[in-house]
Amino acid sequence: MTSPGSPSQARSLIIERLVGDSGEAGHVIGTGRSMGERALPLLQKSLAGELGAQVTVDLRAVEVSRVPDARVHAGESFALTIIPSPTSSDAMTLVIDAPAIAVMVCALFGGDPDQPVAPIERELSQIETDVATTVFQEVAQALNGSGRRSLELRLPVPRALSGNEARRRVLRDGAAVRIVFGISTPTDSGTVTVMIPQRILLATRGIADVHDSEGTTDWRARFSEEVMRSTVTLEATMPLARLTLGDIAGFEPGQVIEFEETAQSHARLSARDKTLFVCEFGKLGQNYTVRIRHPYDAGQDFIDGLMPG
Template sequence: MAGAQTHNDIRDMLLDAAGLSLDRLPMLHVVFDRLAAFCADSLRHLAASQAYYSLSHVESGRIGDILEVYEANAIAGVFHVPTWDTHVIVGFDRDFVFTIIEVLFGSDGSEPPLDEERSFSNIELRVAQALFEEIAKALQMSFALVSDVQFKFERVETRMDFAVIGRRNNLAVAAKFLLQAIGRGGEMFVIIPQSALTPMRQQLARVVSGESSGRDPTWARQIRSEVQRAEVSLRAILEERQIELGEVADFHIGQIIQLQATPLSPVKLECNDQALFWCSLGQSEGNYKLKIEDVVSYEQEYIDDILPR
């Protein structure tokens, strides 16, 4: 037993030294896809304009090297994760901050985007902090697939040298997300030390049934709700006939066009030019009404179209 435990300890040390192979952790991409969906859903309740989050890519590297790219060009939020006994970083680059400010304050994108190399204002820092607190909830829900964990927001940093979550030469996983809104965009990044993910590598290596595409029940319900609220046109057709263009040209005001249809003729009900049901026509309280009788058979419709009448 002791020999087996020693063997496992040595294997863990070797894996930690070599770093994680992201190709062997499919669930990590699922988690980050969920994070993008949750962030978009959270922003939808705060902004009038539609904003889209998408996972750009996931990479591994040294913490210092990853942060160096964003020096003097980003706002970083430091989160404590007690369960993992570590910290993680979520950051917004300058374009992200400027875009989100305009979206939240009702801009339609008609004005040219800001392109200034300046310090972030107090309003921009406070908005970023509010977003970090929302992202803490999104991170917890996203990682619920593999770990029961909480992310506690601690502080905001604008200097990457102060965004300390361990030694700068320690390995970390960085996920990059693209924000698109009002014709502009920006980048959000999440940095997680590999030492926090290594104990979960078995959970991250498996694909949970039904989650491989990043689907989430809450997100699916939201999409369904938005689709069901879409406006469509409904049309009832009592009779259709083909006539020559010359007859149409002779139409005049006051002319009476005879129909072969009767009150007992079936009425075709269409939605957005798509035939759905056959109905019977009736009247009640001074209004015409339809009663759905049968589903339109596309096979019969096709036969009626090709056979001579």
């Protein structure tokens, strides 16, 4: 791992460490809506045409959310899957609720679309979970895209989880765009919720590229005013020395400990327990100071720790 190569990359690194990578809400929603609208005819064709399920697919909502909220509106019975990509273990999270599963099961197995579907008020069966997996596969393929803007999802999708396994699955927190598709017949409807982390959109859809060439990305364009007004406490620490546990056990009150020769140039500036910059400790007039040298690189620090001196 190397240090960021430009000021804009450095700022992005600091932003990710503090609050999680996110984009301006309007741009994120616009990108999510464009993805949903492009995927809609493909999804309609795959479900109604190739699978033979006589259902209608529509785009219900596109909004800014957080990944763990994927299950909030799914009820007690639902199916879930998490799709990885080469750059992320959770590039897309998909949740389908029980009404949508019931609609798909009825449609796929020849049910009358004009008759109400019996609701699912129990744990999902093996067949119902398999149907959910099939729907997830079609949704993921429709949204994946191609070329430079592809999400590069690793397909086929992992088998859907249901029951306690789906309810207890830990979802990594982070800003996301929430895309909700409706699946319906004339009498019933349900939803498929798609959560795509904003860090994935930032990497694949160019949301954060507006001023990167000049390194002048405006932080206010990336966060709400509430976040911009929040304050954090900065802490500067300086490494003391590398000692054995035996040396430390022998410390006594009043003992003086020397700094290492390079300690002054390796102070670290942190906020919320996250190290942000490597600094140089100094003094300006009567005040002590730290001068920023470069952004903190956790990978390089780990390597340096393996090869001290």
